[in-house]
Amino acid sequence: MNKVLLLYGSLPDEAVELLKREAQIVGPFEPQDDWRPMLKQADALVTSIQFKFTREVLDRAPRLRAIGRVGIGVDNIDLAAATERGICVVNTPDAPTEPVAEKVVGWMLMLAHRLREADRVARGTGWQERGTLLGHDLVGKTLGMIGLGRVGGRVAQICSTALRMRVLAYDPYANPAHAHLLGLELVPSLDELLPAADFVSLHCPLNDETRGMLGERELRMIKPTAYLVNAARAQIVREEALLRALREGWIAGAAIDVFPSEPPPPDHPLLALDNVVLSPHVASFTHEGVMRMSMGSVEQVLMVLRGERPPNLVNPEVWEKRR
Secondary structure (H helix, E strand, C coil): CCEEEEECCCCCHHHHHHHHHHCEEECCCCCCCCCHHHHHHCCEEEECCCCCECHHHHCCCCCCCEEEECCCCCCCECHHHHHHCCCEEECCCCCCHHHHHHHHHHHHHHHHCCHHHHHHHHHCCCCCCHHHCCCCCCCCCEEEEECCCHHHHHHHHHHHHHCCCEEEEECCCCCHHHHHHCCCEECCCHHHHHHHCCEEEECCCCCCCCCCCECHHHHHHCCCCCEEEECCCHHHECHHHHHHHHHHCCCCEEEECCCCCCCCCCCCHHHHCCCEEECCCCCCCCHHHHHHHHHHHHHHHHHHHHCCCCCCECCHHHHHHCC
């Protein structure tokens, strides 16, 4: 029976049972566990973003045929190395769309209406600071989105239709007809998008084009009354520039779900700032979202092991030369 290395400690029972019907499970393991020696016996694995698969790591898995990513981003996997070794990489691009989009809008509401500060004041005595908690309507404000994928498209729908916001998007690969259907305006550059936005939300993958895309120059272009929302990848924004922007008031604040190192060290400077809302990389975490991601990943891994082509093969060129 094929062996599947489970590198996702909170996989729902339904997904675990599905795996058990066709494979022997090894694990589950957490990132801090000694999981690498188990690679030599794995025919497939199901993983989260916290595990890294470099060429050297993949060389320790001579039997590996499939990597199932529970979620969208595969920047933790060396795709070229996986393809060279005949390893199929699958993900679940549609599964987390709704929870991530809802959280992005929720963070925008939280920032605009100062709900973090309101919670603190309400828990205190006397409510002396109540009068300082004036926020802002989202209606009529401008959202600037960097990247227009599945999540970005859903955020655009909610903000343009339900909240009557103006929505701008910068994405050189976006389809103009699709953008028009979503009720947004495509702009040709960050230079045009950033100064116009009251909220800047990141929805692009991490790659060579986007790594460090927002640095000091770009952050200084954003209005001092505007907010940044990052539920994509931390490395898209240069960390030192972001810290300066928050400390020195280049921007009003931020909502951050992703960190360069996860979890961040206890002395990470973002943790000490009052004008940020932080969450531990849980944008996709709802019962429904996790179930869709988990079942989708497991089903596709089992398809590969059965010799069936999965629908979300990230490296399609591997199929004819797969292990």
